[in-house]
Amino acid sequence: MTSDQLSEVFAEAGQVRFIEIIYDKVTDRSRGFGFVTMGSVDEAKEAIRMFDGSQVGGRTVRVNFPEVPRGGERKVMGPKLQSSNVGYVDTPHKLYAGNLGWGITSQGLREAFANQEGFLSAKVIYERASGRSRGFGFITFSTADAAESALTTMNGVELEGRPLRLNMASDRARSNTEAYAEQSA
Incomplete structure (x- = not known):
C-alpha cells in the first residue's frame, strides 16, 4: 500500500496532514507499519474508532496513538x-x-x-x-x-x-x- 492509498483511506476520518510508511533499510520493503498524522486530536480519535481492527489493503490493522509522541x-x-x-x-x-x-x-x-x-x-x-x-x-x-x-x-x-x-x-x-x-x- 502506498502513502497516497493510505491517505485516501484515512481521509474518511478527517484531514490527513502527513503519512509515513516505514521501510526496511536493507530490503527497501515496507516493514508493515507507518504513521498517519491527522488534522486534529478528534480526527485522530475518529480514525482509531473507524479503522482499529478493520481490514485495510487486505490486512487487519491496529490503529492507535503512538506511545511516545514524535519529538516528545x-x-x-x-x-x-x-x-x-x-x-x-x-x-x-x-x-x-x-x-x-x-x-x-x-x-x-x-x-x-x-x-x-x-x-x-x-x-x-x-x-x-x-x-x-x-x-x-x-x-x-x-x-x-x-x-x-x-x-x-x-x-x-x-x-x-x-x-x-x-x-x-x-x-x-x-x-x-x-x-x-x-x-x-
Whole structure:
C-alpha cells in the first residue's frame, strides 16, 4: 500500500496532514507499519474508532496513538529511562544485542531472555539528550557457558518483528568521565 492509498483511506476520518510508511533499510520493503498524522486530536480519535481492527489493503490493522509522541521522547520517557537500568547487574559474561526495534525497552529485553539459563539482567541503551533508543543493549549471565547458550539459542530470533543480532560483548576501557556519568545517572 502506498502513502497516497493510505491517505485516501484515512481521509474518511478527517484531514490527513502527513503519512509515513516505514521501510526496511536493507530490503527497501515496507516493514508493515507507518504513521498517519491527522488534522486534529478528534480526527485522530475518529480514525482509531473507524479503522482499529478493520481490514485495510487486505490486512487487519491496529490503529492507535503512538506511545511516545514524535519529538516528545525525553519528556515522556525521561523518568522511565532513569529507572530502567535500576537492578542491572554487570558481569563479564555479557551479550551485545543489536538490531533492536525502537520500541523495545529494557523490561522487554529482560522478558525476552528471562527463561535463558543463568540470565541475570538486561538493559537497552538510550541517547542521553533525546531519550531515544540507540537500537542496542546488553544481556548479562552468571557464567560464560550460560551466555554462549543464550547466544546460540536467541541469535536471529525475532523480537517485535526484527531478528536479534547477538554477539559476545567485549568490555571496553572506560574513562573516568564515563564511570562517573554512570554512577551519577
